[in-house]
Each structure stands twice: as structure tokens, then as C-alpha cells.
Amino acid sequence: xKTILRSDELNCPSCVNNIESNLNSMEGIENATVKFNSxxxxxxxxxxxxxxxxxxxxxxESGYSATVSPx
Amino acid sequence: MISFNQFISLFKNPTSRKKILLAxxxxxxxxxxxxxxxxxxxxxxxxLMILATVVAGYEIIQKxxxxxKNRQTNIELLVSIAAIGGLSIGIYWESAAVTFLFxxxxxxxxxxxxxxxxxLKNLVELVPKTAKVVRGEKTETIPARQVxxxxxxxxxxxxxxxxxxEVESGESSVDESAITGESIPTDKKPGSQVYAxxxxxxxxxxxxxxxxxxxxxxxxxxxxVEEAQDAKAPTQRFIERFARWYTPGIVGLSVISFIFTQxxxxxxxxxxxxxxxxxxxxxxISVITGIGRAAKEGILIKGGEYLENAGxxxxxxxxxxxxxxxxxxxxxxxxSLQPEKVVAGHxxxxxxxxxxxxxxxxxxxxxxxxxxxxxxxxxxxxxxxxEIPNADTFESHTGFGVSAGYMENKVLVGNRSFMExxxxxxxxxxxxxxxxxxxxxxxxxxxAKNGELIGGLGLFDTIRADAPSAIxxxxxxxxxxxxxxxxxxxxxxxxxAGEVGINNVHSRMLPEEKYNVIEKLKADGHRVAMVGDGINxxxxxxxxxxxxxxxxxxxxxxxxxxDIALMTDDLGKIxxxxxxxxxTLRNIHQNVVIALITVAALLVGxxxxxxxxxxxxxxxxxxxxxxxxxxxxxxxMA
Numbered sequence: 001x002k003t004i005l006r007s008d009e010l011n012c013p014s015c016v017n018n019i020e021s022n023l024n025s026m027e028g029i030e031n032a033t034v035k036f037n038s039x040x041x042x043x044x045x046x047x048x049x050x051x052x053x054x055x056x057x058x059x060x061e062s063g064y065s066a067t068v069s070p071x
Numbered sequence: 072m073i074s075f076n077q078f079i080s081l082f083k084n085p086t087s088r089k090k091i092l093l094a095x096x097x098x099x100x101x102x103x104x105x106x107x108x109x110x111x112x113x114x115x116x117x118x119l120m121i122l123a124t125v126v127a128g129y130e131i132i133q134k135x136x137x138x139x140k141n142r143q144t145n146i147e148l149l150v151s152i153a154a155i156g157g158l159s160i161g162i163y164w165e166s167a168a169v170t171f172l173f174x175x176x177x178x179x180x181x182x183x184x185x186x187x188x189x190x191l192k193n194l195v196e197l198v199p200k201t202a203k204v205v206r207g208e209k210t211e212t213i214p215a216r217q218v219x220x221x222x223x224x225x226x227x228x229x230x231x232x233x234x235x236x237e238v239e240s241g242e243s244s245v246d247e248s249a250i251t252g253e254s255i256p257t258d259k260k261p262g263s264q265v266y267a268x269x270x271x272x273x274x275x276x277x278x279x280x281x282x283x284x285x286x287x288x289x290x291x292x293x294x295x296v297e298e299a300q301d302a303k304a305p306t307q308r309f310i311e312r313f314a315r316w317y318t319p320g321i322v323g324l325s326v327i328s329f330i331f332t333q334x335x336x337x338x339x340x341x342x343x344x345x346x347x348x349x350x351x352x353x354x355x356i357s358v359i360t361g362i363g364r365a366a367k368e369g370i371l372i373k374g375g376e377y378l379e380n381a382g383x384x385x386x387x388x389x390x391x392x393x394x395x396x397x398x399x400x401x402x403x404x405x406x407s408l409q410p411e412k413v414v415a416g417h418x419x420x421x422x423x424x425x426x427x428x429x430x431x432x433x434x435x436x437x438x439x440x441x442x443x444x445x446x447x448x449x450x451x452x453x454x455x456x457x458e459i460p461n462a463d464t465f466e467s468h469t470g471f472g473v474s475a476g477y478m479e480n481k482v483l484v485g486n487r488s489f490m491e492x493x494x495x496x497x498x499x500x501x502x503x504x505x506x507x508x509x510x511x512x513x514x515x516x517x518x519a520k521n522g523e524l525i526g527g528l529g530l531f532d533t534i535r536a537d538a539p540s541a542i543x544x545x546x547x548x549x550x551x552x553x554x555x556x557x558x559x560x561x562x563x564x565x566x567x568a569g570e571v572g573i574n575n576v577h578s579r580m581l582p583e584e585k586y587n588v589i590e591k592l593k594a595d596g597h598r599v600a601m602v603g604d605g606i607n608x609x610x611x612x613x614x615x616x617x618x619x620x621x622x623x624x625x626x627x628x629x630x631x632x633x634d635i636a637l638m639t640d641d642l643g644k645i646x647x648x649x650x651x652x653x654x655t656l657r658n659i660h661q662n663v664v665i666a667l668i669t670v671a672a673l674l675v676g677x678x679x680x681x682x683x684x685x686x687x688x689x690x691x692x693x694x695x696x697x698x699x700x701x702x703x704x705x706x707x708m709a
Contacts, residue, residue, distance in 0.1 A: 008181075008188050009185075010181075010184070012351065012352060013352065014351070017138070018134060018137055018141070018143075018145065022141065035300075037297075037300040037301045037358065038188070038297040038300050040301070060085055061137075063133070065085050069195070
């Protein structure tokens with residue numbers, strides 16, 4: 001399943017790495033990409049293991065707020 | 072007072088936590104200075120500075136640690152080392168200032184960046200979340216993205232249209248600025264296409280749903296704009312390569328200088344200025360703002376690379392006359408072949424005088440039953456001037472003309488051979504008129520009434536009203552070479568070129584020949600853009616550095632394939648697109664220069680002993696903010 005989060009708090013391109021590697025190290029996440037310019041966070045994950053709330057919490061742990069977006 | 076639990080939840084939220092940390096550390100620094108400067112209590116002052124460092128450094132160290140856990144060294148790590156190093160050698164105020172400024176800078180940058188990203192966020196929020204679907208006698212509200220094809224959706228005046236579709240019933244005007252960038256509302260009646268996210272203004276309409284959710288034109292536009300913003304421009308890739316070496320390089324320099332000078336303060340100051348902040352954000356900020364602004368004006372640019380290319384365009388080719396013309400013929404000339412035969416002063420007494428008005432009148436009657444595009448143009452022009460009755464009898468002679476009868480009169484409208492076929496004499500004067508108009512690229516039809524030629528009409532696919540000004544504008548912004556590549560005849564092409572103000576015309580062109588012309592321009596050192604519909608002339612369009620598609624609203628192919636897609640048919644958007652690209656390119660260059668000068672100046676300053684930790688961080692953060700603010704200028708720059 002693909003979930004799209006949006007954060008408008010990304011303030012330097014290097015924060016992308018932090019969020020990405022934090023998400024990618026979680027079990028149940030196949031692939032996470034963070035686009036700095038648009039602030040879009042795309043996550044391929046198994047909804048059984050990782051819920052939308054888990055994703056939001058992981059992004060928050062990296063120091064940024066995000067919301068789930070329909071597209 | 073807020074309760075402890077409230078405080079904890081505020082602290083858990085990254086946004087409010089930043090504010091708390093900033094406020095506390097800022098206050099500690101202020102009070103610390105008060106103790107040191109006014110009270111002379113250095114110990115208390117130093118303690119407060121340490122407190123400020125720890126508070127402001129909390130997040131920084133956390134992020135540095137997270138990075139380390141993921142085997143990454145980041146900027147936060149450098150700042151953490153510098154701050155801890157500063158505390159260990161007793162420069163408490165400098166450590167406090169470094170962490171506080173880093174946090175404050177980050178917060179300010181986020182705020183300004185949010186402002187930049189807002190353009191797109193607003194677009195996303197344009198689409199209503201729900202739709203009112205008509206089910207038999209009543210309506211039901213369902214999530215907009217669940218509207219299936221062919222469902223009937225009710226849109227009240229003032230409401231936003233939730234899906235793409237066709238008006239089934241009702242009339243209204245719709246503000247389509249979200250899609251087209253055009254602020255003047257468009258009139259909609261049954262059969263008209265409407266788009267999700269546009270505003271229904273004054274009438275209730277029922278829309279037969281076409282596409283919903285992520286398939287709508289607006290969603291496609293947003294997706295396209297985001298992809299464009301995230302696509303890295305060549306300058307950005309170059310900068311990122313540079314930045315990848317820059318940070319480790321500075322760390323190395325810091326270690327080496329410590330080994331040689333044994334100066335810890337110099338070493339950690341180097342770490343502070345090792346953040347390539349302004350450099351890495353210099354290009355993205357301009358690209359985000361430039362592409363966002365263009366999107367708002369109905370111009371979709373595919374990405375930073377295309378933006379940079381478009382900014383360098385020096386030649387522009389129109390792939391057909393159709394891009395410069397209305398796309399439908401209009402009556403441009405009416406001539407009478409029976410000028411006034413009356414004695415001066417007796418005009419009123421001569422009822423059958425054939426004026427140009429009368430020529431058009433009879434031609435209009437004859438064409439009233441025809442569906443031919445030329446007939447429609449004649450009828451439209453005739454009706455705009457006078458009341459035109461319908462013919463009593465009508466016969467169409469495909470490819471030649473029409474014959475019609477009205478109140479005992481027999482009217483013929485058609486080309487020269489049609490007239491000769493009906494034994495109408497085409498005299499020398501008539502032939503002269505026909506030739507003169509043909510030379511100007513007109514299609515000429517003759518009108519005969521009761522066996523005698525009375526006049527004729529010149530028809531032409533007229534140029535768009537905004538074409539000459541758009542061409543002039545293109546010259547003004549420095550597009551030196553403007554050419555028309557067309558399959559049309561010489562006279563038509565020349566005539567259109569003359570009217571819009573283009574000298575370089577290639578007519579009767581085959582697709583391969585168009586391709587060759589583009590290649591030749593490139594060989595001459597030009598960066599070439601081409602305006603076309605993206606399908607017929609794929610070959611030449613791919614050869615061009617930038618392909619521009621016009622009137623792309625509603626056609627996904629154009630939105631997805633063109634390098635620059637203009638949502639409307641407004642020719643003025645072409646110079647605007649190229650101008651915005653040039654502005655953005657210049658903005659990127661300014662930002663890169665600002666960033667590089669700052670880095671160089673800081674390095675020199677540190678080794679000259681003029682710049683210390685706090686000052687270095689201040690200059691660094693200021694340069695980041697300067698670059699962001701410069702990029703944001705693109706939003707409103709005229």
C-alpha cells in the first residue's frame with residue numbers, strides 16, 4: 001500500500017535523509033522517499049504492520065510534523 | 072497557566088516544541104548577559120549560557136544522534152560537536168549563540184519555506200471533499216473521489232465543482248482560474264466541459280461526472296507541478312556534488328588545522344561554518360517559487376532542467392499558422408461589383424443599389440441552409456450586420472458553391488469555376504478583385520443574383536487579436552529569431568506572418584523539413600523552443616530544446632508530454648513563460664553567487680581570526696535567509 005504524507009516543515013535538503021532512513025529502518029516499510037521541494041513523503045508499506053499513525057509518529061520522531069494527504 | 076499534560080503534548084509536537092526551546096534558550100541568553108554585563112556575576116551568567124546551549128541544543132543533538140544511528144553524518148552533528156567543544160573550552164556564550172542561532176535560523180527558514188510551498192497547498196485544497204450526487208428524486212452527499220463516471224452531480228451557485236465532467240443541465244459562469252490562470256469567468260451551458268476545483272458562480276448546474284479524485288485535470292496538474300519541483304535542475308545537481316565534498320572537506324580542514332595550530336576554537340569554528348546551508352537551498356528555492364508562480368498563471372513547466380533551458384531560449388518556431396490564428400475562417404473583405412449607378416442626389420430613390428451590405432445580405436441568405444465552415448463564417452458576418460431570412464430553396468454543390476432561391480430571386484455563391492459553370496460572366500474587374508485577394512492569402516467566393524455577378528467575399532483564418540503584441544513581447548525579452556514552419560500555402564503563410572510581424576516564414580513544409588530547420592537553428596548556436604500541439608509534429612518538437620503546447624486544459628497528453636504546457640490558448644503566455652524562466656534562471660545564479668561568496672568570506676574570516684563561532688553562525692544563517700528571501704521575490708516580481 002502506498003501512503004502519501006505531506007510536511008511543510010522541511011527546511012533543509014539534508015533533513016530528507018533523516019526522515020527517509022528513519023522510515024526505511026522500520027519493519028513493514030518497503031520503501032520511503034522524501035521529496036524536499038514539494039514536501040511530499042511517499043511510503044510503500046504493509047498496512048498490517050505499519051499504520052498511517054505509525055508513519056506520522058516516525059516522521060515526528062525525526063523532528064517534523066506531517067499529515068496524510070489523498071494525493 | 073497550562074497544565075503539565077498540556078505542556079507535554081505541546082512538547083511532543085515538533086512545531087510547538089521548537090518555539091518552546093527557542094523561547095527558553097533566548098531568555099536564558101538575555102538574562103545571562105544581564106548577569107555578566109550589569110551585575111558582574113560571571114558565574115551565574117555562564118550557568119545561564121550553558122542552560123541556553125543545552126536547551127537549544129536538545130533538538131540538534133537528537134537529530135545528530137538519529138543521523139549517527141542511521142550511519143549518516145549531518146549538519147546537526149557538526150553543530151553539536153562545535154557546541155560541546157565550545158562548552159568544554161569555556162566559551163559558554165559562543166556555544167549558546169551557535170545553538171540558539173541554528174535553531175532560530177531553522178525556524179525562520181521553515182516559516183518562509185511554508186509560504187513558498189503554499190501556492191501548491193492552496194491548489195490541493197481547492198477540490199471539495201464531498202459531492203452532491205443526484206439519486207432519483209433526492210440528492211446524497213458522498214466523498215468526491217468516490218463519484219463514479221456518469222453520476223449526476225449537483226453544483227450550487229458559489230460552490231466548487233467536485234469532479235471533471237460535462238454540464239447536463241443549467242447555465243452558469245465558472246471561474247476556472249485554478250486550471251487556466253485566467254480570472255475572467257467562462258460561460259457554461261449544457262454540453263460544456265467543467266473541471267474539478269473551479270468555482271460555479273451564479274447558476275445551479277448539474278454535471279455528468281467524467282473523472283474524479285486523482286484522475287481529474289487539477290490533480291494531474293498538481294502532480295505534474297510537484298514532479299517538476301522535485302526534478303533536479305542541472306545547477307542543483309552540480310551544487311549537490313559540490314556540497315557532498317564540501318562538508319567532509321571542512322571537517323578535514325578542521326582536524327588538520329587543529330593538528331598544526333592546536334587551536335580548538337579555530338577547529339570548532341570551522342565546523343560551524345561547514346554547513347553548506349545557503350548553497351544547497353540556493354537552487355531549490357528558486358525552482359520551487361518559479362514553477363509555483365508559473366503554475367498559478369496557467370503555465371506548467373516540466374521541471375528545473377526545462378526551466379533552466381527555457382531561460383536560455385534565443386529562437387522560437389511556431390509549428391503551424393494555426394497557433395497564431397483563430398482556427399476558423401472569418402469574412403475579412405466584402406466587395407461590390409455594381410458600384411453606384413445612380414445620379415448624385417438620388418441615392419434614396421434607388422432601392423436596388425448593390426452595396427457591400429447587399430452583397431453580404433444575399434450571400435447570407437444563400438448560405439443559410441449550409442453547414443460548411445465557410446458558409447457559417449459568411450452567415451455569422453451577415454447576421455452581425457442585418458437580419459437575414461432563410462432561403463426558400465437551397466442546393467449545395469460540394470466543393471464549388473451553393474444555389475438558393477428566395478422570393479423570386481435566384482442566388483449563387485461559389486468560386487469562379489462554379490460561376491462559369493452556371494454561365495455567369497466573370498469580367499475583368501471581377502478577376503482583378505479575386506486575384507488581389509488571393510494574393511493576400513484569402514479564400515474568395517463570388518456572389519451572383521439573377522444571372523448577374525453582384526460582388527464577392529474574402530475569407531481568412533484571421534490571426535488572434537493578441538498575436539502581434541505577443542510577438543512584440545517575445546522580441547522585447549530577447550528572443551532574436553522568430554519563425555513560422557507551416558504546411559500552408561505561401562500566400563496564406565506570408566499574409567499571416569506579415570500581420571503578426573514575423574519575417575522568417577517557411578511554407579509548404581513537410582514534418583522532416585521542419586525537423587531540419589530546427590536542427591539548422593541549433594547548429595547556428597540557438598537554443599530553440601517550438602510551439603505546437605505536440606502530436607502532429609512530434610519529430611520537430613523532440614528536436615527543439617523546449618516544446619510548448621497550447622490550450623492544454625483537459626488534454627492529459629499535452630500536460631504530460633510538453634516541456635511547457637500552457638493551459639489556455641492565450642498567446643501572451645508564451646513570452647510570459649519564457650520571461651519567468653529567464654527570471655528564475657537569473658535568480659538561481661544570484662543565489663549561487665550569494666552562497667559561494669558567503670562560504671569564501673567565512674573561510675577567509677575564520678583563518679584571519681576575524682570570525683568566531685557566534686559570528687560565523689550568524690553570518691551563515693543570515694546567508695541562508697537571504698537566499699530564501701531572494702528566491703521568494705520570484706513570487707511577486709513583475
